[in-house]
Amino acid sequence: MDVSRPAGGSLAHRVPDLGALELLLAVARLGSLGGAARELGITQPAASSRIRSMERQLGVALVDRSPRGSRLTDAGALVTDWARRVVEAAEAFDAGAQALRHRRDSRLRVAASMTIAEYLLPGWLLALRAQRPDTAVSLLAGNSAAVAERLLADEADLGFVEGLTVPTGLDSAVIAHDRLIVVAAPAHAWARRRRALAASELAATALILREKGSGTRQVLDAALGGLARPLIELSSTTAVKAAAVSGAGPAVLSELAVGEELAMRRLVRIPVEDVSLARDLRAVWPTGHRPTGPARDLLSLTRG
Numbered sequence: 001m002d003v004s005r006p007a008g009g010s011l012a013h014r015v016p017d018l019g020a021l022e023l024l025l026a027v028a029r030l031g032s033l034g035g036a037a038r039e040l041g042i043t044q045p046a047a048s049s050r051i052r053s054m055e056r057q058l059g060v061a062l063v064d065r066s067p068r069g070s071r072l073t074d075a076g077a078l079v080t081d082w083a084r085r086v087v088e089a090a091e092a093f094d095a096g097a098q099a100l101r102h103r104r105d106s107r108l109r110v111a112a113s114m115t116i117a118e119y120l121l122p123g124w125l126l127a128l129r130a131q132r133p134d135t136a137v138s139l140l141a142g143n144s145a146a147v148a149e150r151l152l153a154d155e156a157d158l159g160f161v162e163g164l165t166v167p168t169g170l171d172s173a174v175i176a177h178d179r180l181i182v183v184a185a186p187a188h189a190w191a192r193r194r195r196a197l198a199a200s201e202l203a204a205t206a207l208i209l210r211e212k213g214s215g216t217r218q219v220l221d222a223a224l225g226g227l228a229r230p231l232i233e234l235s236s237t238t239a240v241k242a243a244a245v246s247g248a249g250p251a252v253l254s255e256l257a258v259g260e261e262l263a264m265r266r267l268v269r270i271p272v273e274d275v276s277l278a279r280d281l282r283a284v285w286p287t288g289h290r291p292t293g294p295a296r297d298l299l300s301l302t303r304g
């Protein structure tokens with residue numbers, strides 16, 4: 001048999017692929033090219049073509065074919081012994097890769113700004129649990145700046161923020177839209193206003209506010225061009241809402257957070273003119289590291 005092997009080139013061009021090596025091992029075990037083809041789920045012509053291609057690649061004859069079956073040549077027997085070690089190493093590689101995937105898929109660390117953590121993530125995580133019941137999820141809630149810090153320190157796999165800009169070092173995707181609204185207790189003077197509140201008056205009023213670094217504070221400050229000194233500064237949406245319900249003063253909160261309070265008249269929405277308080281809610285992750293595994297599935301659910 002006239003075979004030749006090209007010299008040089010990368011290892012990938014000089015060494016047969018795993019499929020060809022598995023075929024050669026099956027021929028050695030079964031003594032039949034047709035039987036090997038059936039075992040691997042390919043046609044006999046395809047198996048013959050793969051063996052010929054491997055012989056050309058290696059530059060030696062590997063299989064003698066006859067009406068009585070297929071027999072390995074001396075070179076074929078030697079190559080088969082080497083092939084067995086390569087396939088065993090590949091099986092060990094595959095087992096290790098599966099273990100890595102299992103370890104990755106067994107946990108999901110999520111960091112989210114407060115509004116998203118309190119009012120959107122619970123539903124998304126319930127849906128994720130239905131898809132991945134064996135994945136343990138941990139949620140770190142904080143402001144948008146803290147979410148970015150967690151991701152960049154590799155302390156979270158996926159984050160959610162609600163600010164105007166994407167923190168440096170992160171990629172993002174818009175997953176929802178939100179609007180901030182001004183609210184006050186029914187007894188507050190603003191609740192009895194007949195006209196919309198001017199943006200300048202809102203900016204000059206001491207409000208119950210989230211802390212600096214929060215997406216809510218960032219959007220409000222940018223929209224109004226500055227804020228008066230806060231009446232109270234609190235670190236969670238729930239705390240701001242509770243303070244407003246108690247009558248401590250007016251607040252600016254996400255529409256997502258106050259639906260029940262508005263419906264029950266524990267808070268009143270105060271119209272504001274000449275200012276937009278709309279904002280995008282974003283999923284974020286470190287630049288160049290697109291979410292995979294459970295993080296990818298959670299990201300998909302946010303767009304459902």
